[in-house]
Structures are given as C-alpha cells and as structure tokens.
Amino acid sequence: MKKKKWTLFDYVNTLIMLLVLLITLYPFIYVVSVSLSDSSYILQNKITFYPRGINLKAYKMIFESPKIPKAYLNTIIYTVVGTTINVFLTAITAYPLAKKDLVGKKIWMTMIIITMFFSGGIIPSFIIVQRLGMIDTIWAIVIPNAIWTYELIITKSFYESLPNSLYESAVIDGASEFRILFQIFIPLSKASLASITLFYVMGHWNSFFIPMIYLNDMKKYPLQIILRDMLIFDTARRSESLGEYAALTPEALKNATIVVSILPILALYPFMQKYFVKGVMLGSIKG
Amino acid sequence: MASLKIDKKPVAVPQPKKLSLMKKVKRDWQLLLILLPGLIFYIIFRYGPMYGMVIAFKDYNVYKGIINSPWVGLKHFRNFFTDPAFIKLFRNTFMLGIYNLFFTFPFPILFAILLNEIRNIKFKKAVQTASYLPSFLSIVIISSMVIDFLSPSNGIINNIIAFLGMEKIYFMIRPEWFRTVYVASEVWARMGFDAILFIAAITGIDQALYEAAELDGCGRLKKMWYITIPSILPTIATLFILKSGSVFRIGFEKVLLLYNPATYEVADIFATYVYRKGFEDMNYSYAAAVGLFESIVALTMLLITNAISKKLSEQSIW
Numbered sequence: 001m002k003k004k005k006w007t008l009f010d011y012v013n014t015l016i017m018l019l020v021l022l023i024t025l026y027p028f029i030y031v032v033s034v035s036l037s038d039s040s041y042i043l044q045n046k047i048t049f050y051p052r053g054i055n056l057k058a059y060k061m062i063f064e065s066p067k068i069p070k071a072y073l074n075t076i077i078y079t080v081v082g083t084t085i086n087v088f089l090t091a092i093t094a095y096p097l098a099k100k101d102l103v104g105k106k107i108w109m110t111m112i113i114i115t116m117f118f119s120g121g122i123i124p125s126f127i128i129v130q131r132l133g134m135i136d137t138i139w140a141i142v143i144p145n146a147i148w149t150y151e152l153i154i155t156k157s158f159y160e161s162l163p164n165s166l167y168e169s170a171v172i173d174g175a176s177e178f179r180i181l182f183q184i185f186i187p188l189s190k191a192s193l194a195s196i197t198l199f200y201v202m203g204h205w206n207s208f209f210i211p212m213i214y215l216n217d218m219k220k221y222p223l224q225i226i227l228r229d230m231l232i233f234d235t236a237r238r239s240e241s242l243g244e245y246a247a248l249t250p251e252a253l254k255n256a257t258i259v260v261s262i263l264p265i266l267a268l269y270p271f272m273q274k275y276f277v278k279g280v281m282l283g284s285i286k287g
Numbered sequence: 288m289a290s291l292k293i294d295k296k297p298v299a300v301p302q303p304k305k306l307s308l309m310k311k312v313k314r315d316w317q318l319l320l321i322l323l324p325g326l327i328f329y330i331i332f333r334y335g336p337m338y339g340m341v342i343a344f345k346d347y348n349v350y351k352g353i354i355n356s357p358w359v360g361l362k363h364f365r366n367f368f369t370d371p372a373f374i375k376l377f378r379n380t381f382m383l384g385i386y387n388l389f390f391t392f393p394f395p396i397l398f399a400i401l402l403n404e405i406r407n408i409k410f411k412k413a414v415q416t417a418s419y420l421p422s423f424l425s426i427v428i429i430s431s432m433v434i435d436f437l438s439p440s441n442g443i444i445n446n447i448i449a450f451l452g453m454e455k456i457y458f459m460i461r462p463e464w465f466r467t468v469y470v471a472s473e474v475w476a477r478m479g480f481d482a483i484l485f486i487a488a489i490t491g492i493d494q495a496l497y498e499a500a501e502l503d504g505c506g507r508l509k510k511m512w513y514i515t516i517p518s519i520l521p522t523i524a525t526l527f528i529l530k531s532g533s534v535f536r537i538g539f540e541k542v543l544l545l546y547n548p549a550t551y552e553v554a555d556i557f558a559t560y561v562y563r564k565g566f567e568d569m570n571y572s573y574a575a576a577v578g579l580f581e582s583i584v585a586l587t588m589l590l591i592t593n594a595i596s597k598k599l600s601e602q603s604i605w
Contacts, residue, residue, distance in 0.1 A: 007507070009404070009507050009508065010404075010406070013401055013404050013405065014405065014410075016401060017401065017402065017405060017410070017414050020398065020414060020418065021413070021414050021417055023475065024417050024418055024420060024421060024475075024479070025417055025420070027421075027432050027436070028420070030436075030443070031432070042441075045441045045446065048443070089324060089325055089328065092321050092324070092325070093321075093322060093324070093325030093326075095318075095321055096315075096318035096319065096321050096322040097322070099315075099318060102315055102318055102322075103308070103311040103312055103314075103315045103319070108322065108326065111326075111329060111334075112329060115329065115333040115334075117586060117589060118337070118582060118586055119333070119336065119337070119582065120333075120335070120336025120337040120338075120339055120340050120582075121336065121340065121561070121575065121578030121579065121581070121582055122558075122561060122562070122565070122578065123339075123342070123561065123565045123571055123574045123575040123578055124335075124336035124337070124338075124339030124340050124342065124575055124578075125332070125335075125336040125339070126565070126566075127336075127339050127342065127347070127353065127571065128331070128332065128335040128336055128339055130349075131352070131353075132331075143328075143332070144332045145332075146328050146332070147325060147328055147329070152325075176317060177317035177318055177321060178317065178321070181321065202423065205425070206424070206425030206426065206427075207425075208425060208426060208427050208540065209540050209543075213566060224425055224427050227425075227427045227428065227431070228427045228431075228544065231427065231428075231430075231431035231434075231435075232427065232430060232431055232434065232544050254431075258428055258431070261425075261428070262423070262424065262428065265423050266423075269420070269423070273416060273419070276419070277483055280480070280483045280484065281483070281484075281487060
C-alpha cells in the first residue's frame with residue numbers, strides 16, 4: 001500500500017466519523033457519569049462528560065431496594081430457561097426440515113413460512129396463553145415464542161450447507177437420526193448456533209412487552225418492567241407537568257439501574273460481536 | 288445377443304423413488320418424531336391465535352370462551368370503520384411507517400460508504416464496533432434515554448438549544464415533534480446494525496476495479512460514485528424492497544413507551560390502539576377486529592411490494 005497524502009476529503013470524513021462515534025457513545029458516557037455522581041451536581045445540571053462528586057451510593061441503593069435484585073434474578077432465570085428452550089427447539093426442528101426428501105416437507109415448510117407474513121395478532125395470542133393457564137407463570141414468557149421462524153430458517157440453511165457425505169457415512173455406520181443430529185450436526189453447527197443463541201439471549205434480556213401483558217404479579221417482573229416503571233412513567237409524569245422537577249426516583253439511581261442492566265451485555269460484547277455480525281450475515285444468505 | 292438381453296433386464300436397478308406415503312412415513316419416522324415438538328409449537332402458538340381471530344366476529348366473553356361466545360357478525364368492524372379514530376389511525380400508521388422507511392434507510396448506506404474510506408484500520412474498526420452498540424439496548428432504555436436527553440429541565444438537547452439562545456422545546460408533549468423524535472431515535476439505535484450488510488457488500492467489491500480506476504486518474508469521490516455505489520446497488524435495492532414490504536409493521540413498543548395523551552393525535556397507531564382497547568378497556572373482540580384489519584392491510588402491502596419488485600427485477604439488469 002502506498003502512503004497517500006491526506007486530502008480535504010479525509011479530514012472531513014474523519015471528522016464525520018468522530019461525530020458518529022461521539023453521538024453513539026455519548027449516551028453511555030452520560031448514563032455512567034450520572035450514576036456515579038453526587039445528586040447536588042446532577043440537580044444543578046453539571047454533569048456532561050464525567051462524574052462529579054464520585055460515589056457509589058446509587059449502586060448501594062440498588063442492592064438495598066426491594067424490587068431490583070429480585071427483578072434481576074427473574075430476568076436471569078427467564079433468559080436462561082427461555083434461551084435453552086429456544087435453542088434446543090430450533091436446533092432439532094431445523095434438522096428434519098433440512099432433509100431434501102422428508103415426507104410432507106412442502107406442507108411443513110409452507111405452514112411455517114406463512115407465520116412470517118401473517119399472525120393472529122396480540123389479542124388472540126393473549127387469549128390462547130390465558131386459556132392454557134400460563135398467565136403469571138414463567139411459561140407465558142418462554143413458551144409462546146419458543147421458536148423464531150427466522151432463526152429456524154437460518155439454522156436449516158446451515159444444516160443444508162453441511163456436506164451430504166457426512167450424513168451418508170453415518171447412515172452406513174448404522175447411526176440413528178437422533179445420533180446423527182446430536183453427535184454430528186449440532187457439534188458441527190456450534191458457530192451458527194452461537195449466533196442464534198445470542199439473538200435469543202438479547203430477545204429475552206431486553207423483552208418488555210411480553211412480560212408486560214402476561215405477568216401481573218410484581219414478584220415475577222423482570223428488570224425491563226421495573227426499568228419502565230422507574231424511567232418512563234416517572235419521567236413522563238415529570239415532563240407532563242411542564243418541567244416542574246419532582247422526580248420520584250433519584251436520577252443517579254435510575255442511571256445506575258440502566259448501567260447494571262446493560263453491564264452483562266457490555267461485558268460479553270467483545271466476545272459476542274463476532275457472532276452478532278455473523279448472525280446478521282447468515283440471515284442475508286437466505287434473502 | 289443373449290448377453291445383451293440379460294443386460295436389458297432391469298434387475299440391478301434400485302427401486303424407483305415412488306414410495307407410497309405409508310412407506311415414506313415408516314422410513315422417516317425418526318425425523319418426524321424430531322419435528323413433532325416444533326410442529327406442536329406452531330400449531331398451538333401460531334395457528335391457535337389465527338383460529339382465535341374468530342372472536343373479531345363474536346362478543347368474546349372470558350367465561351364462555353372462544354367457542355361459546357355469541358356471534359355478532361361484522362358489528363366490530365362496522366363500529367371501527369365508522370369511528371373517527373379510524374382515519375386518524377390509518378394516517379398515523381402510514382405516515383410513521385413512511386417517515387421511518389425513508390429517513391432510516393439512507394443513513395446506514397452513507398455510513399458504510401464513508402466508513403470504507405477511512406484509511407486507519409484501527410479507527411475504522413473502533414467506529415464500526417461502537418456503531419452497533421446501541422442495537423444491544425432494550426427499547427425501554429432507548430426510550431428512556433430519548434426522554435431524558437430531550438427533557439426541558441435537564442436534557443442535553445434542550446441545554447444546547449438554550450445555550451444557543453433559543454427557547455426550550457417540550458419535545459415529548461408536542462405532537463408536531465413526535466415523528467421526528469421517533470425516527471431520529473430509530474436512526475441512532477439502528478444505523479450501525481443496518482450498516483453491517485452494506486459494509487460486507489462493500490468489502491466484497493473487487494479491489495482490481497479500484498486500481499483500474501486509479502490508473503485512469505479517478506479521485507476518491509469518483510471511485511465512490513462510479514464503483515462503490517453501483518456495486519452495492521443490488522443490496523440496496525433488495526433491502527429497500529424488504530423494508531417497504533413491512534412499512535406497516537412499525538416497532539409499536541417504542542410508540543407505546545414514547546407517546547402520551549398529549550401526542551395521541553399523531554402517535555396513536557393501529558397496534559397501540561389495539562393494545563389500549565384490548566388490555567386497558569378489556570374490549571377483546573373489538574381489539575381483535577382492529578388487529579385483524581391491521582394484519583390484512585400489512586399483508587396486502589407486502590404482497591403489493593413483492594409484485595412490484597418482481598415486475599421491476601424482471602426488467603432491470605439484475
């Protein structure tokens with residue numbers, strides 16, 4: 001590569017990218033700064049880029065609060081149980097569908113694809129879940145969306161891309177379909193399954209609408225519902241009263257809760273982003 | 288001669304592929320068993336609700352259930368179509384969808400093209416990695432950040448406005464600002480994620496093209512215009528068609544979190560109306576009727592775009 005002189009274009013372009021970087025990262029910097037700051041500085045609007053009067057009071061309040069640790073635990077449980085069911089069902093359901101001459105393949109595929117374009121809508125879905133007696137149980141969170149069709153199709157395409165000889169030699173060795181699936185196909189699809197796992201984990205961790213309609217018992221609320229009550233309702237009330245400052249929850253506590261809720265994701269981010277990009281790309285092959 | 292005859296006998300030819308259904312089922316029983324749990328899921332939780340849509344033609348009563356609730360024909364649809372809210376919802380859903388499509392679409396492309404021109408690999412990587420950080424955030428957090436940053440009392444945007452000597456804006460209660468706020472936050476949250484595909488498409492361009500152009504004396508901008516953009520045009524076209532097909536499927540969760548009675552006039556869309564009628568007023572049947580109407584409109588939209596794209600792609604070069 002020849003070294004080239006920087007032109008005006010390079011300067012402008014770098015400036016634009018720096019601006020993008022700033023706009024993307026600033027909300028994170030702000031949230032962390034406020035969570036660590038002393039409330040007197042926050043009330044005076046003195047926090048812009050870094051914390052002032054650094055303290056961990058807000059984080060202590062999180063641990064002492066009656067709701068947040070419980071909700072955090074609930075989110076972890078829903079995410080772990082939900083993702084396990086998601087990935088297991090997706091990985092096994094995709095397998096028969098990847099077989100070229102499976103009996104009734106056209107029927108099954110059509111049946112599945114239709115649901116991508118047409119759905120019964122939230123009210124009938126709610127009624128089904130209610131009729132099954134799942135309201136206020138973990139099952140309402142983890143079962144009604146156990147398979148995401150998009151992820152199912154990605155997994156199916158991935159299985160199809162594995163060499164056919166692999167399957168044939170296993171059959172000759174007398175392996176059953178179950179063994180071929182669990183001992184050959186699934187281990188070979190680790191990378192692809194990792195990226196669908198990531199999407200399912202994100203889906204559960206960030207899910208708010210499903211728990212909102214299916215859970216009434218506050219003890220079962222996940223973090224996102226607590227966050228909504230704390231962040232949106234509280235703030236909405238404030239702005240409706242035209243700027244009159246009467247927050248029910250201290251700003252530092254709100255922002256500390258945001259930080260705590262995204263911390264696991266940020267911690268895994270460097271490791272996950274590889275699979276994240278991969279997942280997006282896998283999806284595009286099909287399209 | 289004799290040997291020829293023997294050759295013609297189809298003794299060694301394997302059985303023809305035409306197996307009877309029973310035999311096929313017998314052959315595939317293991318596979319069908321593996322498929323079963325997934326199929327049950329689809330039948331109960333995807334087709335169950337489709338059947339449940341019949342409540343749109345009934346007066347659903349929780350105690351009577353779906354089957355025993357009385358039929359009322361098109362009552363709920365008539366009520367909905369004659370409701371003044373109908374036109375408003377139609378307009379709001381359509382407008383928000385269109386705004387969202389046209390304003391969120393160009394940014395990832397522009398970002399991908401400009402990012403590609405950055406020479407410092409480390410800086411380039413850093414910007415890209417940071418760019419999809421927001422897509423890991425929940426809608427609740429994004430919405431709360433939006434509200435906080437736009438807050439008239441201590442939001443940074445209003446602080447800047449005040450600093451410039453202008454009057455502070457109460458963004459969240461001003462109907463005229465709702466769509467802008469929604470779309471702008473969508474751009475912020477999704478640009479990096481949506482750019483991934485374009486960045487990949489640009490990476491796939493043959494470097495020889497650029498080298499040839501350089502020999503011909505093309506500058507950076509010319510190379511972008513004559514090589515980068517035409518090369519990713521098929522990706523752009525495909526994604527645009529996909530997105531316009533789902534123009535009616537707006538992320539209603541964010542609307543639900545960002546709107547309030549002061550902005551209902553422009554912010555209320557079909558999905559949020561269904562939510563309020565169903566879960567707040569407990570009017571399940573009416574809400575299901577509105578939901579069914581919305582599903583049909585969305586599906587029609589998708590089929591129309593699909594038909595248009597088929598026509599176009601047959602005639603265009605790709």
